[in-house]
Amino acid sequence: MCVLPFKETDKMSELTETQIESSDDELPEEVAFDASKSAALKSVKDALEAAKREKILLKEKRKKRQQLFQEQKKRKRLPQELLEEFDKEPQKQTGPSDNKCINKKVSTKPSDINKDKTKTGNMPKRISKSLPDSYTVMRIKDESAAKSLQQKAMDFIQSRLYGPGTKRTTNAELLSLKKKRGASKGAAVEFVNKKLGASQKARIARSNKRFIRQQKLIPF
Amino acid sequence: MGEFKVHRVRFFDYMPSGIRALAFNGDTERMAVARMDGSVEIFHCSDRFFQEKIIPGREQCGIEGLSWVGERLFSAGLNGGITEYDLTNQKVKYTIDAYKIPWYTFLVGCEDGTVKLFEVNEDKIQFERNLDRQKSRIVSLSWHTSGSKIAAGMMDMIQIFNVETGHSIHRMLADRGVGTSRSKECVVWSVVYLSDGTIVSGDSVGMVKLWDDQTGTLIKSHNVTKCDVLALSVSQNEDSLVAGTSEGTVVQFQFVSMVLGKDDKEWVRTRTFKNHTHDIRAVAEITTAVVSGGMDAQLVVKPLLDKIEVRSAASALRKIHFPHRRLVFCARNSGLMLFQYPGHLELWRLGESEGKGSSLFVKRNPEKLLHLKVKGEDHIRCSAVSPCGEWIVYSTASSLRLYRLHYQRFLFLFFQISKLPKVLSSANQLCFSSDSSHLFSASTQSSVHIVSLSQSGCKFVGTLKPKSGSHQAIHLLAASEDGEWLASANSDHEVHIYNLQTRKAHCTVPVYSSAVTAMGIHPTTNCLFMMYADQQMCEYSIEQKQYTDWSRTVQRKGLHRLWMERDTPCLNVMFNPQNPSHVILHDTYMLCIIDQSLPLPDDKTQFYNQLTLKSLTEDQRKSHSHAFKVCKTFKDILCVELISDQSLVVVERPLEDVATQLPAPIKQKKFAT
Numbered sequence: 016m017c018v019l020p021f022k023e024t025d026k027m028s029e030l031t032e033t034q035i036e037s038s039d040d041e042l043p044e045e046v047a048f049d050a051s052k053s054a055a056l057k058s059v060k061d062a063l064e065a066a067k068r069e070k071i072l073l074k075e076k077r078k079k080r081q082q083l084f085q086e087q088k089k090r091k092r093l094p095q096e097l098l099e100e101f102d103k104e105p106q107k108q109t110g111p112s113d114n115k116c117i118n119k120k121v122s123t124k125p126s127d128i129n130k131d132k133t134k135t136g137n138m139p140k141r142i143s144k145s146l147p148d149s150y151t152v153m154r155i156k157d158e159s160a161a162k163s164l165q166q167k168a169m170d171f172i173q174s175r176l177y178g179p180g181t182k183r184t185t186n187a188e189l190l191s192l193k194k195k196r197g198a199s200k201g202a203a204v205e206f207v208n209k210k211l212g213a214s215q216k217a218r219i220a221r222s223n224k225r226f227i228r229q230q231k232l233i234p235f
Numbered sequence: 236m237g238e239f240k241v242h243r244v245r246f247f248d249y250m251p252s253g254i255r256a257l258a259f260n261g262d263t264e265r266m267a268v269a270r271m272d273g274s275v276e277i278f279h280c281s282d283r284f285f286q287e288k289i290i291p292g293r294e295q296c297g298i299e300g301l302s303w304v305g306e307r308l309f310s311a312g313l314n315g316g317i318t319e320y321d322l323t324n325q326k327v328k329y330t331i332d333a334y335k336i337p338w339y340t341f342l343v344g345c346e347d348g349t350v351k352l353f354e355v356n357e358d359k360i361q362f363e364r365n366l367d368r369q370k371s372r373i374v375s376l377s378w379h380t381s382g383s384k385i386a387a388g389m390m391d392m393i394q395i396f397n398v399e400t401g402h403s404i405h406r407m408l409a410d411r412g413v414g415t416s417r418s419k420e421c422v423v424w425s426v427v428y429l430s431d432g433t434i435v436s437g438d439s440v441g442m443v444k445l446w447d448d449q450t451g452t453l454i455k456s457h458n459v460t461k462c463d464v465l466a467l468s469v470s471q472n473e474d475s476l477v478a479g480t481s482e483g484t485v486v487q488f489q490f491v492s493m494v495l496g497k498d499d500k501e502w503v504r505t506r507t508f509k510n511h512t513h514d515i516r517a518v519a520e521i522t523t524a525v526v527s528g529g530m531d532a533q534l535v536v537k538p539l540l541d542k543i544e545v546r547s548a549a550s551a552l553r554k555i556h557f558p559h560r561r562l563v564f565c566a567r568n569s570g571l572m573l574f575q576y577p578g579h580l581e582l583w584r585l586g587e588s589e590g591k592g593s594s595l596f597v598k599r600n601p602e603k604l605l606h607l608k609v610k611g612e613d614h615i616r617c618s619a620v621s622p623c624g625e626w627i628v629y630s631t632a633s634s635l636r637l638y639r640l641h642y643q644r645f646l647f648l649f650f651q652i653s654k655l656p657k658v659l660s661s662a663n664q665l666c667f668s669s670d671s672s673h674l675f676s677a678s679t680q681s682s683v684h685i686v687s688l689s690q691s692g693c694k695f696v697g698t699l700k701p702k703s704g705s706h707q708a709i710h711l712l713a714a715s716e717d718g719e720w721l722a723s724a725n726s727d728h729e730v731h732i733y734n735l736q737t738r739k740a741h742c743t744v745p746v747y748s749s750a751v752t753a754m755g756i757h758p759t760t761n762c763l764f765m766m767y768a769d770q771q772m773c774e775y776s777i778e779q780k781q782y783t784d785w786s787r788t789v790q791r792k793g794l795h796r797l798w799m800e801r802d803t804p805c806l807n808v809m810f811n812p813q814n815p816s817h818v819i820l821h822d823t824y825m826l827c828i829i830d831q832s833l834p835l836p837d838d839k840t841q842f843y844n845q846l847t848l849k850s851l852t853e854d855q856r857k858s859h860s861h862a863f864k865v866c867k868t869f870k871d872i873l874c875v876e877l878i879s880d881q882s883l884v885v886v887e888r889p890l891e892d893v894a895t896q897l898p899a900p901i902k903q904k905k906f907a908t
Contacts, residue, residue: 168313169297171372175422175439175463176481176514177899182462184902186894189512192908206895 237814237828240882242585246601247574247873247886249562250896252292254528256301257517258308261471266519266526267308268534269298272577274614275310275320276558280521283548284536285750285768285804286559287726288325288708291614291632294578324679325616325663325708325726326632366401369394377428384448386434388423393436395448405451412440425467427476435476435502437464443478443488445502457504459486462901463514466527470520475539476502477525479515482901484508485527485537510535510552513900523549530898532556548800556871556890557823559752559804560617560710563874563886569624570878571604571642572886577614580607580629584642585884604642605649610634617664621671626688628674630662635676637693656695658684666712666721673718673735677709681725685738699723699733702740711751716758720777724751724765732763732777742780747771755808759815766805766820770798785831792835797842798863801825809877819883821875826866826885836861843867 191203273292375388466479515529582605588595618629664677730744774786803823
């Protein structure tokens with residue numbers, strides 16, 4: 016229960032004001048206990064109702080957001096027909112491409128796959144109507160679990176040796192310092208990026224060739 | 236000597252891969268080196284560190300640890316596999332998928348905190364059991380010599396495990412350091428467990444700490460560097476310890492007594508070597524030297540001068556940058572060059588020049604004709620291009636592919652020969668005959684398969700097998716000009732010569748103590764000229780089945796001291812059709828023409844005398860010149876070839892260009908910069 020002192024004092028001041036208006040000498044008016052009680056209860060009720068309203072508003076907001084996400088997810092998914100195809104039992108199709116399956120990784124939602132208990136590692140035998148014969152369905156989740164530990168290990172080493180906190184410099188700086196302190200002092204080293212403007216250089220070379228050919232400067 | 240037009244080629248962007256692990260086998264004196272791209276190389280420590288075997292890697296393969304078990308070599312990678320290598324055939328024997336958990340140290344420690352024990356059987360290794368699982372990742376491991384305890388370096392601490400029970404005995408906490416590094420966890424990058432119970436650890440704060448395993452306390456700590464100490468290694472008799480840091484320095488500690496004569500020994504920091512520019516990821520101590528390797532992709536051998544008695548070639552600092560195998564091949568008759576990268580091949584056409592002088596004007600630039608990517612994940616093991624330029628072949632550990640191409644002015648035809656004989660599944664070395672009609676493929680058991688090439692495709696002709704001898708892989712093949720003879724050299728120092736008409740073994744060159752690094756058959760005299768890793772040379776007459784007189788003179792007189800002190804092996808032997816007495820050789824830092832008609836130099840004559848000879852008159856020159864004409868104009872040479880129009884092609888790979896693509900080095904504050 017929250018007490019709202021301001022409202023009460025307002026009420027009190029209202030009451031006292033009326034009193035003052037009437038007369039200073041008179042006895043204070045009897046404020047009925049009921050009136051003040053009801054006023055207090057009303058204020059409490061108002062507060063509770065306001066809290067409830069806020070909760071409802073939040074709920075609605077959350078619902079809307081959830082719906083929006085669902086719709087976005089739906090848009091990303093493959094059409095429902097394809098998913099149903101994958102869920103179906105394998106149909107007996109004798110074809111020359113049975114043995115030559117190229118594993119194509121189709122990224123379906125893991126939650127859908129989890130519901131379907133028939134998804135195991137023995138996927139390559141599945142053939143469905145709409146998929147071309149040489150395509151199969153495979154879970155990515157199985158493969159990624161193994162790789163993640165390796166990736167974690169590599170990231171750990173990389174971050175400890177080359178990540179933030181390590182005092183690293185560039186190879187250009189290393190060579191420049193060598194030249195500066197060497198027996199024959201030289202200028203600092205800066206590496207040329209050959210890839211800069213590669214397309215422009217190629218264009219210029221081509222136009223030069225064309226010009227030379229046009230002017231028949233070199234016997235062809 | 237002669238004038239040559241030289242094509243100076245620098246567009247072979249070969250990038251060596253960084254060194255990740257080293258393992259020394261004291262019994263066979265071999266050093267196994269694992270690189271970041273998954274390839275493993277075996278160096279022979281007492282044969283001038285010649286690179287005997289190369290096992291190529293694969294895409295996305297990283298090796299984290301390497302270990303010898305007797306004569307067998309095992310490695311563990313981040314991809315979760317333990318691999319055993321077949322060193323005879325130079326390939327991977329098998330890989331155990333260790334439950335898809337990545338490994339930091341060979342055979343035991345894991346990313347998820349478990350320590351797994353494996354048992355090494357006769358032909359395979361088998362998972363035995365797990366020790367107690369820990370919460371943090373295990374970064375490094377070391378066995379105690381008794382085999383009953385293991386020290387594991389983890390995040391912020393070191394734990395000692397009892398192997399029998401699998402439980403942890405002690406937990407020793409490593410300091411995090413001062414300043415900004417307090418917030419980061421301290422990673423114990425490497426641990427070494429000594430036989431007297433001392434544990435040495437190197438961590439990311441830059442400290443080398445000594446711990447006592449009985450009480451589980453710190454004995455001493457040495458501040459070696461401001462950045463990380465990444466690698467530790469102890470010598471065989473445990474009196475010397477080396478630590479490699481991120482800055483590229485190697486620090487040595489020795490177990491000596493502070494006062495002469497007294498018995499109380501302790502670990503004292505003695506030497507510091509600064510031979511690397513980038514992080515050192517692996518160090519190893521062999522009997523007389525400290526070997527280190529890291530992200531700058533060079534293997535540095537620093538001999539410890541207190542262990543060496545005689546000043547010889549073995550006592551000099553040795554840096555190995557490039558592989559001891561040919562990566563560049565030339566189609567002599569058509570001016571095409573083939574570059575072998577780990578994952579692809581490039582075919583280039585050489586440019587044309589005109590004019591006179593020391594530097595000629597380039598009329599037409601060299602152009603790249605073909606970029607051929609390897610199918611599959613394996614790296615290329617060997618490749619070759621035929622002298623006419625019409626055939627290209629390459630082999631990985633699992634497949635061999637042959638291509639036919641036709642290039643004429645504006646027409647470029649290229650297709651793969653799909654129907655190959657079954658024997659051509661993989662090759663250790665490939666070679667075309669001089670008339671491009673046959674392909675020789677070296678395969679298992681030191682045998683060579685012959686395949687004939689024609690318009691219609693290729694057909695298997697026969698197999699050449701040595702009469703007796705080892706089954707080691709062949710690493711060099713040489714075919715004669717007239718198409719009659721083929722020579723093969725394998726890793727057991729055996730050189731077999733075969734008669735191609737009868738397809739039978741003809742003779743065997745007497746085995747020499749050093750490995751053959753380059754060989755070639757003379758076009759007219761049919762003498763096999765061989766260069767060895769210890770810089771010796773010899774000439775063997777195939778028809779007469781004996782060493783030639785010139786060769787015997789060389790052996791008797793001995794070679795000049797400066798020639799013998801060269802520290803890189805000769806990788807190619809060529810002959811000049813216009814001058815039959817000339818032999819052209821090269822190594823990484825020089826190009827040499829040996830004139831067999833001139834007298835040999837003895838130790839007192841000036842060896843590098845080309846400049847001096849220029850200033851003398853004609854008559855004086857005749858009396859002063861000797862057989863070895865060395866040219867030092869070119870540096871970091873990967874290949875020298877003589878093509879048909881009497882011009883030389885020199886392929887250089889300047890080390891500064893390699894440095895542009897290395898990973899970032901640590902920032903070091905140097906005085907006056």
